[in-house]
Amino acid sequence: MLEVKDATIAVGGQILATGLSFMARDGQLTCITGPEGSGKTSLLRTLMGFLPVSSGYVSVDGELLTVKSSQAFRRMMAYLPQQIQQLRHQLVPVEAPVFEVDDFGVWNPLPPKAVEARKPAPLSPEEIMQLAEQTLQAATNKQIIIADEPAAQLTPELALRMLQLLRSQADAGKTVLIASRRPLLVDYADFVIEMNQNTY
Numbered sequence: 001m002l003e004v005k006d007a008t009i010a011v012g013g014q015i016l017a018t019g020l021s022f023m024a025r026d027g028q029l030t031c032i033t034g035p036e037g038s039g040k041t042s043l044l045r046t047l048m049g050f051l052p053v054s055s056g057y058v059s060v061d062g063e064l065l066t067v068k069s070s071q072a073f074r075r076m077m078a079y080l081p082q083q084i085q086q087l088r089h090q091l092v093p094v095e096a097p098v099f100e101v102d103d104f105g106v107w108n109p110l111p112p113k114a115v116e117a118r119k120p121a122p123l124s125p126e127e128i129m130q131l132a133e134q135t136l137q138a139a140t141n142k143q144i145i146i147a148d149e150p151a152a153q154l155t156p157e158l159a160l161r162m163l164q165l166l167r168s169q170a171d172a173g174k175t176v177l178i179a180s181r182r183p184l185l186v187d188y189a190d191f192v193i194e195m196n197q198n199t200y
Contacts, residue, residue: 001025001175002047002144007056011042020056022193024177026143029170032179033186034195040179041082043195044148047177048074060144078139080132080147082179085123087131129158133165145169147178151185159184 049070
């Protein structure tokens with residue numbers, strides 16, 4: 001379970017949310033939604049400990065999550081990034097990969113440092129779905145699933161399949177938290193957090 005209490009989230013001096021409080025519970029699908037630029041991804045970064053809260057706190061199962069303690073908590077999490085091709089090495093083996101340091105990059109299931117420097121061909125919607133399924137199949141020991149716009153590049157049929165995949169994770173008792181503007185995912189969530197205003 002993830003809890004956010006009276007949190008202020010700011011990036012580069014811009015306040016994205018103040019007084020933000022909610023609980024993402026085990027066995028539920030929680031959706032963060034709002035217009036582009038409203039802070040959805042920044043909130044996910046905060047929940048994974050890459051960004052600190054300016055005030056308030058974030059906790060995991062009652063334990064305080066901070067930037068310093070976050071590495072231990074991320075071992076409990078599986079992450080599907082918006083740019084899921086960052087995980088393509090799990091799907092397509094590459095020879096002699098070149099890496100750049102990226103604090104938010106590919107840390108699941110590998111350590112948080114890998115983003116390929118060269119640009120490979122984009123993944124097809126079917127490959128994106130396959131990669132998401134493969135990532136979550138390998139995350140049986142992860143209690144928290146976080147996905148950033150998981151259906152953004154999918155066809156309607158595959159978006160429904162993605163929703164079913166995420167729902168199956170919640171049905172297994174996991175905490176599932178997604179950021180999405182796609183109505184299919186927003187409407188099907190158990191709990192919705194609107195990131196369209198600064199005060200909650």
